[in-house]
Amino acid sequence: MNRIIVQLLKKEFILELRRKSVIAGLGLYLFSLIFICYLTFNLKQNAISPATWSALFWLTILFSVVNSVAKSFIGEKKGVFIYLYTIASPQQIIISKILYNALLSLLISLTGYLLFSIFIFNPVQDQLTFFLVLLLTSIGFSTSLSLISGIAAKANNSNVLMAVLSFPVVISILLMAVRATKNALDGLELSASSDELLNLLAINIISGALGYILFPYIWRS
Amino acid sequence: MLPIARCLLPTELKMKTWLKIVAVVLLVYVHAAGLLMDVPRLNILNETVRALYFHVPMWFGMVLLYMMSVYYAIRYLRNPLSDFDTYSVTYAHVGTAFGVLGMITGMLWANYTWGSPWHGDPKQNGAAIALLVYLAYFVLRGSLENEEQRARLGAVYNIFAFAAMIPLIFIIPRLTSSMHPGSGGNPGFNAYDLDSRMRLVFYPAVLAWFLIGLWIVNIRVRVKKLEEREIQR
Numbered sequence: 001m002n003r004i005i006v007q008l009l010k011k012e013f014i015l016e017l018r019r020k021s022v023i024a025g026l027g028l029y030l031f032s033l034i035f036i037c038y039l040t041f042n043l044k045q046n047a048i049s050p051a052t053w054s055a056l057f058w059l060t061i062l063f064s065v066v067n068s069v070a071k072s073f074i075g076e077k078k079g080v081f082i083y084l085y086t087i088a089s090p091q092q093i094i095i096s097k098i099l100y101n102a103l104l105s106l107l108i109s110l111t112g113y114l115l116f117s118i119f120i121f122n123p124v125q126d127q128l129t130f131f132l133v134l135l136l137t138s139i140g141f142s143t144s145l146s147l148i149s150g151i152a153a154k155a156n157n158s159n160v161l162m163a164v165l166s167f168p169v170v171i172s173i174l175l176m177a178v179r180a181t182k183n184a185l186d187g188l189e190l191s192a193s194s195d196e197l198l199n200l201l202a203i204n205i206i207s208g209a210l211g212y213i214l215f216p217y218i219w220r221s
Numbered sequence: 222m223l224p225i226a227r228c229l230l231p232t233e234l235k236m237k238t239w240l241k242i243v244a245v246v247l248l249v250y251v252h253a254a255g256l257l258m259d260v261p262r263l264n265i266l267n268e269t270v271r272a273l274y275f276h277v278p279m280w281f282g283m284v285l286l287y288m289m290s291v292y293y294a295i296r297y298l299r300n301p302l303s304d305f306d307t308y309s310v311t312y313a314h315v316g317t318a319f320g321v322l323g324m325i326t327g328m329l330w331a332n333y334t335w336g337s338p339w340h341g342d343p344k345q346n347g348a349a350i351a352l353l354v355y356l357a358y359f360v361l362r363g364s365l366e367n368e369e370q371r372a373r374l375g376a377v378y379n380i381f382a383f384a385a386m387i388p389l390i391f392i393i394p395r396l397t398s399s400m401h402p403g404s405g406g407n408p409g410f411n412a413y414d415l416d417s418r419m420r421l422v423f424y425p426a427v428l429a430w431f432l433i434g435l436w437i438v439n440i441r442v443r444v445k446k447l448e449e450r451e452i453q454r
Contacts (some may be wrong), residue, residue, distance in 0.1 A: 132448050144381075144385070147377075148378075148381075151374050153378060155364045156366075161361060161364055165357050165360075165361060168357055168385070169385040171350050199392070206384055211381075216372055217298050218373070
């Protein structure tokens with residue numbers, strides 16, 4: 001069981017590295033979004049408040065992550081599905097997808113953070129809390145979005161549907177993240193945001209468990 | 222299952238007549254008592270405290286109806302009969318109608334106590350998002366053509382969305398300071414604890430509106446079945 005998950009993960013990485021244009025496209029998407037933020041707000045040093053910074057940051061991350069996770073099932077060829085169907089159980093597939101998407105989202109958030117500190121500025125005072133928030137939200141995004149991507153892939157207008165289905169669901173994750181980010185920006189210590197972090201963890205566990213239970217039903221068709 | 226619970230779950234049969242009579246009698250009582258009975262004088266709230274009888278039962282009804290919708294979604298996944306899907310979507314329809322009514326009555330109340338219909342209160346935002354989730358559910362159903370696939374994916378999203386909705390309307394408003402009565406710390410009716418007479422109207426109101434919801438679901442399901450029979454013929 002574990003061996004197959006590792007194999008599937010390896011396959012995702014190999015495919016991703018082979019199609020360099022896709023990952024380059026994602027990077028460029030993120031960069032353009034941040035550059036647009038930079039240009040439209042006409043930002044000089046410290047021209048925006050930390051609250052605005054956090055709102056811009058999370059919006060950018062949300063859009064990039066939704067776009068990148070969406071392609072985990074949308075746009076795959078039918079033959080790939082049938083092949084996967086014959087070699088792995090649905091549980092193994094969803095676990096490997098969730099792990100892979102969590103790593104991808106974490107990579108996107110970290111890159112976004114780097115670009116934000118270069119182009120805009122870096123108001124984060126408590127790095128540890130902020131990294132924990134990034135880690136937990138990445139897992140949260142991947143657990144909830146992987147399942148929704150599987151649902152949306154079955155419909156005709158999948159890209160629109162992906163946005164419509166996912167935004168309400170990830171809002172609870174985003175709200176918690178914004179509140180913990182505010183603490184990190186204000187330089188409060190870790191214990192001040194433990195409530196939000198635990199909440200994020202609980203939401204992750206719920207959506208992960210639901211994904212694990214429900215995915216076999218959407219995989220069957 | 223208990224016999225009373227069996228009466229509440231609409232099956233092939235019509236809803237029991239005595240339940241309909243109970244619902245109508247209770248609603249007449251709730252409207253008369255809710256508008257005429259004495260209420261405690263509270264600062265700011267004043268007479269708007271009566272919104273408790275008309276606004277809060279909508280949300281109770283919505284959550285109960287959504288729970289029923291999820292219950293039938295789970296049953297559909299365990300045993301794919303198209304009847305379960307019909308129940309599930311009909312409960313979601315009626316639950317959303319209750320939610321919209323709850324939103325309107327809440328905005329009416331907020332206009333007089335908070336000063337504006339939309340105040341950006343965490344509870345208000347959470348409720349709006351919860352409605353968005355179910356609207357997305359209807360969009361999903363609308364964009365799938367294969368009937369069996371629509372039912373299965375709809376059921377999956379229904380369960381997932383319900384679990385995502387719980388943190389929104391039950392947990393987040395309690396973590397933040399909210400101006401909504403009953404939020405910000407403890408649930409319940411802190412503001413109304415002065416007077417337990419209000420409970421005499423409030424609890425019947427919740428029961429009556431829930432029964433009305435079940436009645437509407439029952440009628441809608443029967444209409445849908447008749448239509449299906451017409452198509453098959």
